[in-house]
Amino acid sequence: MTAPAAEGIATRGFAVSGPEATFEPFEFQRRDVGPKDILIDILYAGICHSDIHQARDEWAEMMPAIYPMVPGHEIVGRVTKVGDEVAKFKEGDIAGIGCFVDSCRVCPSCAHGNEHYCYQGCAFTYNGTEMDRTTPTYGGYSKHYVIDEKYALKVNAEGDLSGVAPLLCAGITTYSPLKRWGVGPGQKVGIVGLGGLGHMAVKLAKAMGAEVTVFSTSPGKESDARTLGADSFILSKDPEAMAAAAGTLNFVLDTVSADHDINPYINALGPFGTFVVVGMPHAPATLHQASLIMGNKTFAGSLIGGFPETQEMLDFCAKHGITSDIELIKPDYIDTAYDRTVKADARYRFVIDMANA
Numbered sequence: 001m002t003a004p005a006a007e008g009i010a011t012r013g014f015a016v017s018g019p020e021a022t023f024e025p026f027e028f029q030r031r032d033v034g035p036k037d038i039l040i041d042i043l044y045a046g047i048c049h050s051d052i053h054q055a056r057d058e059w060a061e062m063m064p065a066i067y068p069m070v071p072g073h074e075i076v077g078r079v080t081k082v083g084d085e086v087a088k089f090k091e092g093d094i095a096g097i098g099c100f101v102d103s104c105r106v107c108p109s110c111a112h113g114n115e116h117y118c119y120q121g122c123a124f125t126y127n128g129t130e131m132d133r134t135t136p137t138y139g140g141y142s143k144h145y146v147i148d149e150k151y152a153l154k155v156n157a158e159g160d161l162s163g164v165a166p167l168l169c170a171g172i173t174t175y176s177p178l179k180r181w182g183v184g185p186g187q188k189v190g191i192v193g194l195g196g197l198g199h200m201a202v203k204l205a206k207a208m209g210a211e212v213t214v215f216s217t218s219p220g221k222e223s224d225a226r227t228l229g230a231d232s233f234i235l236s237k238d239p240e241a242m243a244a245a246a247g248t249l250n251f252v253l254d255t256v257s258a259d260h261d262i263n264p265y266i267n268a269l270g271p272f273g274t275f276v277v278v279g280m281p282h283a284p285a286t287l288h289q290a291s292l293i294m295g296n297k298t299f300a301g302s303l304i305g306g307f308p309e310t311q312e313m314l315d316f317c318a319k320h321g322i323t324s325d326i327e328l329i330k331p332d333y334i335d336t337a338y339d340r341t342v343k344a345d346a347r348y349r350f351v352i353d354m355a356n357a
Contacts, residue, residue: 001068003028009039013142014331014357015068019057023334026068028138030146038089038149039081040097045140046074046166046324047350049196049257050280052338054127058282066127072140072352073099073125074168076161088149094161096153096314097145098168099304100124102131105150113308115151141331141352153311156318163323166196166349167314169304170324174201174253175313176305177276178208181251185209190245190252191230192265194221196341197255197278199325199348202228205253207320213249215265224347228325236264247295249273259283266291266299274298326351 001015001024008029015026033039051071053059075097079089089095100122103110107119115122123131126139155164174197183189189210191201198214205212206229213232214225222233234241245268252265257279263286266275275297277285292299305313317323325348329337337350 001026003068008032009144009146011142011144013070013138014334015070015138015141016055017068019055019065023141023331026070028070030144031135033081033083033146034148035083035085036148036150037083037146038079038086038095038152040075040077040095040145040147040152041080042075042077042140042143042145042354044076044162044165045072045142045352045354046169046326047072047334047337047341047352048074048166048169049341050169051139052341053280055338063127066136069127070138070141071126072142073097074165074170074351075125075140075145076155076165076168077145077354083149086149088154089152094155094157096155096164096168097125097140097147097151098153098172098310101137101147101151104131109306113306115306116304117306141334141354143354143357151307153307153314155314158318160323162328162351162353163326164314164317165351166200166324166326167317167322168310170196170200170349171204171317171322172305172310172313173197173278173302174255175204175316176309177253177278177300177302178204179309180302181274181276183208183210183251187211187250188213188248190215190249190265190268192236192252192254193256193279194218194225194228194348195255195257195344196324196346196349199224199228201253201255202230203322204316206230207316207322210251213245215268218344242268247271252276253278255279257281261286263288263291266297269295269297271295272297274300276300276302278302324349324351328353331357
């Protein structure tokens with residue numbers, strides 16, 4: 001596949017042309033590097049479950065697919081060119097790109113560092129458009145990205161960077177609610193699901209000082225949960241174990257993307273506890289209001305995080321030595337990785353080696 005000819009920087013990525021299509025090489029143009037832009041040679045691109053939802057147009061009612069689509073919003077790469085007015089980066093630096101690459105910059109959300117809730121709608125890293133609402137955005141399953149330095153993140157260049165890429169979505173998606181609701185020492189935290197998001201939530205909650213319990217439908221994940229730092233493991237298909245957990249937790253983070261009953265996990269909260277969802281199953285959940293009323297509990301959702309909080313998360317992870325557990329793949333394995341992710345057969349994030357693609 002080749003995009004229509006345009007001026008700019010020629011690059012190559014891997015795209016799907018429809019909801020049932022497989023990935024193919026795709027040639028297209030990035031914009032030229034402007035005064036405030038940086039050019040990033042992409043080293044690693046994580047595969048997020050939302051990539052699968054969008055590539056297969058499973059969020060058609062909420063976020064219709066735009067084809068051809070180059071997914072990828074967990075990006076780490078090396079800066080190879082900087083604009084004349086760039087102050088934050090120099091050539092050779094390591095930079096990251098998360099879920100959005102621009103916003104209106106003037107609305108109340110943008111002014112307070114919550115660009116992902118931009119009143120005009122932020123520019124998503126892929127399957128969207130630039131703020132001109134015309135120019136399509138293509139994601140990180142590619143060789144290069146051009147981005148305004150304001151929306152690029154500073155990444156610690158030490159160590160293996162492949163496990164850093166998923167922090168740009170899985171990391172901030174779980175860090176943001178843990179931070180917002182004050183998870184820390186003395187709190188008992190439950191993590192529902194031990195996948196790409198869940199395993200990051202365990203690491204982050206433990207680094208924040210909480211006592212962590214993992215809920216999973218897979219008994220084989222108990223060993224992994226404890227290796228990641230969990231203090232307890234509960235098989236959520238075990239009614240007796242779930243009954244014993246009732247009223248014991250201060251905070252529960254539900255990371256599961258598959259359809260499931262949320263009420264048993266809300267019941268695990270004690271009085272004034274908080275239940276936050278970050279996974280987006282296809283079917284709406286059924287909530288028993290009494291689960292909230294009896295105990296004055298809070299039910300909330302969380303998206304990702306704004307630019308300042310995402311940088312804070314990266315700095316926190318660098319300080320505590322936190323990265324994602326990943327399986328490094330070549331681009332010809334993307335379709336298989338998608339299928340394995342849907343089957344929960346990933347330990348715990350696939351990352352594409354774009355430097356050697």
